[in-house]
Amino acid sequence: EVHLVESGGGLVQPGRSLRLSCAASGFTFDDYAMDWVRQAPGKGLEWVSGISWNSLSREYADSVKGRFTISRDNAKNSLYLQMDSLRADDTALYYCTRVFGGSHFDYWGQGTLVAVSS
Amino acid sequence: EIVLTQSPGTLSLSPGERATLSCKASQSISSFYLAWYQQKPGQAPRLLISGASSRATGIPDRFSGSGSGTDFTLTISNLEPEDFAVYYCQQYGRARFSFGPGTKVEIK
Numbered sequence: 001e002v003h004l005v006e007s008g009g010g011l012v013q014p015g016r017s018l019r020l021s022c023a024a025s026g027f028t029f030d031d032y033a034m035d036w037v038r039q040a041p042g043k044g045l046e047w048v049s050g051i052s053w054n055s056l057s058r059e060y061a062d063s064v065k066g067r068f069t070i071s072r073d074n075a076k077n078s079l080y081l082q083m084d085s086l087r088a089d090d091t092a093l094y095y096c097t098r099v100f101g102g103s104h105f106d107y108w109g110q111g112t113l114v115a116v117s118s
Numbered sequence: 119e120i121v122l123t124q125s126p127g128t129l130s131l132s133p134g135e136r137a138t139l140s141c142k143a144s145q146s147i148s149s150f151y152l153a154w155y156q157q158k159p160g161q162a163p164r165l166l167i168s169g170a171s172s173r174a175t176g177i178p179d180r181f182s183g184s185g186s187g188t189d190f191t192l193t194i195s196n197l198e199p200e201d202f203a204v205y206y207c208q209q210y211g212r213a214r215f216s217f218g219p220g221t222k223v224e225i226k
Contacts, residue, residue, distance in 0.1 A: 035215065037215075043217075044206065044217060044219050044220045045155075045157075045163065045206055045208075045215065045217040046217065047215035047216060047217065047221075050215070057213075059163075059213045059214065061214070088169075091153070095162060095163075100168070101168075102210065103150055103151045103153065103168065103169070103210050104153035104165060104168045104208060105153075105155075105163075105165065105208070105215075106165050106168075106174065107165075108162040108163055108164070109162065110162055111162060
């Protein structure tokens with residue numbers, strides 16, 4: 001059974017950094033691209049970033065480009081999101097997702113909450 | 119950037135009724151890259167439909183997807199109490215994913 005478990009969220013001041021992690025199990029991790037999707041409180045879904053199976057391709061939403069860095073460690077079956085220069089509008093529940101066929105997200109974690117506030 | 123618009127914003131229906139949800143893209147997209155998700159309060163989204171019309175594993179056949187080009191539809195043929203939720207469409211194009219703003223299906 002596929003499991004995606006996020007961690008690393010918390011309360012952080014504006015301008016500071018946070019690193020999210022996602023532990024994957026139940027599938028061959030390096031067969032899949034992985035992405036982060038976030039959801040601000042009471043709002044809709046926003047795609048944040050994605051990484052190919054071999055880390056050669058990394059993409060970012062315009063809202064986070066230059067501030068966030070996605071990475072993965074296939075040996076550890078783990079996905080990461082380094083978030084720098086955090087802003088109040090980065091406050092959201094961050095979901096780790098598995099990408100299927102380059103077209104959609106077939107599995108989602110339960111999310112980790114990031115709150116940016118002074 | 120491809121923008122998805124969903125309508126209506128809220129749909130008020132009774133159990134047993136038919137729900138028709140619309141998703142319109144700002145430019146034509148391949149049906150292969152159109153998906154639908156269901157999200158209930160306090161839960162992560164769940165994949166319902168991929169490739170515009172293929173139900174995901176375990177999704178009941180009362181859920182169906184259709185459409186092409188810029189106009190896509192999710193139909194729930196006979197609403198069950200557990201179907202009242204928010205539904206999002208999603209597309210992939212030009213190395214970017216994007217979601218529609220969602221349609222809330224609420225109990226009338």
